[in-house]
Amino acid sequence: MSYTPQTDLWLERSRLDGMMLGAVSYGGFFFLTVQAATALLRRPRYGKIARHRVVLLFYILITFMLGTVGFAANAKYTEMIWIDLRDAPGGPAALIDDEFNYKINVLALTCYYIMEWFMQVLLVSGTVHPITLYVTIPMITLYIVMIAMSIIVLIEASTGIVWYNINIELAYLCIEVGLTVIYTILTANRLLVIRNQMKQIMPEYDSSTYDIVVLVVIESAVLYSVFAIIFIVSFALHSNVSNLCFLSISHVQGIAQLLIIIRVARGQTYTHEWSTRIAAAPTTVAFSGTV
Helix, strand or coil, rough: CCCCCCCCCHHHHHHHHHHHHHHHCCCCHHHHHHHHHHHCCCCCCCHHHCCCCHHHHHHHHHHHHHHHHHHHHHHHHHHHHHHCCCCCHHHHHHHCCCCCCCCHHHHHHHHHHHHHHHHHHHHHHHHCCCCHHHHHHHHHHHHHHHHHHHHHHHHHHHCCCCHHHHHEEEEEEEHHHHHHHHHHHHHHHHHHHHHHHHHHHHCCCCCCHHHHHHHHHHHHEEEEHHHHHHHHHHHCCCCCCCHHHCCCCCCCHHHHHHHHHHHCCCCHHHHHHHHHHHHCCCCCCCCCCCC
């Protein structure tokens, strides 16, 4: 009869399954990174993304590098749990609980947090406008608070504390998801207001352009927000379900933003049929001054 040592098998399974999900999500993140870079290098012709091509290429490169280092560190520690350190006191379960006793995990967490700083600043920058200071100031404040909290988490993690005992992590996660939700609401609202104004000026105006952009923003936000909420709830309950999400959440957030960049860079949020109709249709609108 085989002997099975006393251990938390669900904890071990969730950590191993989480690593496999992390590998799958990283694969998607890598694939979309290549697609986004390719689309931007082809010099997109539509919207502000064409004017910020270099900045977006830098964003894609830095987030990919940070995500890659973080994923490699997590993969290495997974190997250490069941191979290099399998005879350690307490076995794999103890190594999972005490993961921050090993600097490689602090490195992974640091990379992912810095990666999230870049991803969030991309969202916050979309709400910065001197006319709407009542929106800009709270968003920037939340962003600064998020960075401060993540630094505190990293400091506590470097002491070897158990992951679930970092209480401020829950507040950090809530603010991070909150920024994404707020950005989505503000962007969708602004686009819908502009759409309604255009329809009032020109009743025949085809609003499909704005509808498509709103749909793209909401789809990407939902993809990340649902995943993040599952992680937040499971983390708050100290459930091992959080292990299934923890190693993938930054990849999923990156995927959500890359989907927007790819579709806009390729002009998939731009209705060519509408532009053709506008060019062919007569208009009685007169503009004063010159362009």
